[in-house]
Amino acid sequence: MDDNKTLMEAFKQAPYPLGGHGKRNIQILKEAFREIDGSLPSDMYGKGEIIEDFQARMADVLGKEAAVFFPSGTMAQQIALRIWCDANGLPRVAYHPLCHLEIHEEDGLKKLHRIEPVLLADKHRLITLEDVMRLQEDISCLLLELPQREIGGQLPAYEELEAISAWCRDKGIKLHLDGARLFEILPYYRKSAAEICRLFDSVYISFYKGIGGIAGAILAGDEPFVQEAKVWKRRHGGDLISLYPYIVSSDYYFQQRIDKMDPYYRDAKQLAGLFNQCNGVATLPEVPVSNMFHVHFQLPKETVEPLLIGVYESTGIGFTSYLRDNDAAGCFFELSLGDAYADVPEDRMKLALRMLSDKLKESAMEKSTTS
The missing domain is CATH 3.90.1150.10 (Aspartate Aminotransferase, domain 1)
Known part of the structure; x- marks a missing residue:
């Protein structure tokens, strides 16, 4: 040795x-484009058949009214929380101590949006209904990550999710899903993506983790939420002139691996x-x-x-x-x-x-x- x-x-x-x-090499992109007609028009600044069709199909998969494609999940999730905080007039959200926004994004939520996070539960375990019910601070949105990656990808019982969702709706708290690995948990829950997403007001999914595309994310919710997300996407510089390399690879590998x-x-x-x-x-x-x-x-x-x-x-x-x-x-x-x-x-x-x-x-x- x-x-x-x-x-x-x-x-x-x-x-x-x-x-x-x-x-992860250039072959990932080459393979995705292998059978694509080179005359297919690209998207331009968030518009065009290639992006609009993909967004509509993903909205349908997630059981939501609409969806918007983002170049990154970091951008998508910060924008989702900003929208819910603005709607409620309260810049405060709650999430797990090992949430991606807390440990991997250089305090982007705090520095860019002036949103205060409340850390729920001990970092070694999942957030429970009891944790949510014991919140001392008012919040606009609760973020749940399924599965909770930093503690081994653990998941709550589905009944616990339903109870948290019902409690949040009763209290007027928006519930956002960090579903970067949503499709990977469907076999365990024996539920469709739409069934799980029905418990949440907004949903983010990733296309480069279990799906294996080059990059990209979808943010989904009701129509007014998505329209506002598109405005924030432009403000964040996420409305690139074209996103088709990400969209084509996301679509291709989604079809290859979802089953x-x-x-x-x-x-x-x-x-x-x-x-x-x-x-x-x-x-x-x-x-x-x-x-x-x-x-x-x-x-x-x-x-x-x-x-x-x-x-x-x-x-x-x-x-x-x-x-x-x-x-x-x-x-x-x-x-x-x-x-x-x-x-x-x-x-x-x-x-x-x-x-x-x-x-x-x-x-x-x-x-x-x-x-």
Whole structure:
């Protein structure tokens, strides 16, 4: 084993990565355009058949009156919350402490829109109806993320969602869905996207995560909401002269993968079960509720990284390109299954997991004898 090789380098060289749909390269766009008629007119500043048809179809999928295509979900969600706050005359919203807007957007909601967030629940668990009912501050909108990515992609019971939705409507609080991975949770809930979205006043979905497009998002709601969102999209600079590369790839990969979410989900449950048989490894959730889950190690990152590199080089199986420290002494990574998993040889995968388990057991024993 090359002692100077990083985990990222070893992962890139592994021919069989477990997660995702394969390498994100220019081929993604080339494949999406392979059968597109080159004479098809592009969209221009949010208008044209290519964007308007796609928006209408996505509105229908989500069970909403209208939808608008955005180049990014960050833009879409900040605008959704701004609209609800303006409508209520109160610039305050509530969401989970590990919400994307709170930890990944450089305080965009606060700096650009002067909206105050209220953080609900402990960061290690989901928001519950009780948390919402105990709110001390008045809010204009509550944001729920399904699944809650930063805690392993956990989901509340559907009955809990219905109760939160009913409570918010009774109190005049708008409910917004961060549905970046909405389609990935449909197999667990055994509901359609429209059935879930019916509980929410506005919905955001992503086209580059489980769908695997190059970029892009949809924001959906009633007609007045979407018309106002289009104005804010222009204000944010999101009305590019043309968005068709994003739209074409979003549409193409949506059609390719929307019916594969159930196999991805089954694969995730099977793989998580194998990880949980390894020494010093546990998944969160123990049984996944979508195609994603977190893999936690009891040993620290500096111990686990060289073990993973050795497994990658010996078997060709790549688990992850990174490890993150957790709140305890260990580390973890996130895994989302897609098309790539079908190409992984089962015998190699099981060998890789056995090797990992043996290496972790040996390292844990060495640590206990020297401590």
